[in-house]
Amino acid sequence: MQGEGIRGPSSATPGSSITVNVGPNDSSVSVSDPVSQTTVSYDVEPGKDTTIQIPNVPGGTLIQVWAGKGINRKLITIEVVSPSP
């Protein structure tokens, strides 16, 4: 668990689902790779656990799950790790 306002794991496998908990003031959460500038957004129920899918990206990619605007944005950074064979 990490971050403030959003809680979730710090690593996940490609295509898997993770549960994140957003704060009470957010109605949507986004999953982004800030390096490649790709974003997928999900509607969420504020304050409740939400299941989101980790994109199918190569292992080693860092994605960020975030909610909120501007400098008050809350986020966690997740490393996508390839499943061990």
Next chain:
Amino acid sequence: MKLQPVYLLAPEPEPKSMTSRRAFLLAGCTFATGTLIGGACGYSLGASRGSGEPEDPKKVGSNDEVELKSTGDSTLDELRRLAIKAPVGDLCAKADLFMNLKGLDYPDDPVLWQGMGRLMEEAVNNPNQPFERNTLSLLIRFVEKANPPQELRLDRYLPALRERRNNTKRKD
């Protein structure tokens, strides 16, 4: 008629001055010595200041005299302040947020790239500054994949960043 000797006072002979040949040689040696010393000093000064490489990115725009003009975007203004004017500890504390906004909303802002350089320099040079493994990995990916400005030479931090990242345990 009787002749009597008369003694006249002659002026003292002047000390023999240096021959013009010796004077010429001495002046030549002095000039050559001065040229050598001056050349050596000039070379070392020039080598230390202008080696043909850009200045340390930390120093480019990171001093207190830099006046940041408002862009009309309060978020960008705050990010720019964090990037080059705020204490580096403040920047490090918000590193993930800084990279998120920089990457998604202001990918080409040159001032924010300087902030990335400050983050990397701190991560490399200050082992007491806490950085999470994922933050270090994200810094590395920005250098590898996001085409940072060449003049900042951020790729020089990569080996040390990777080493610190590999020595930092994942936090779960």
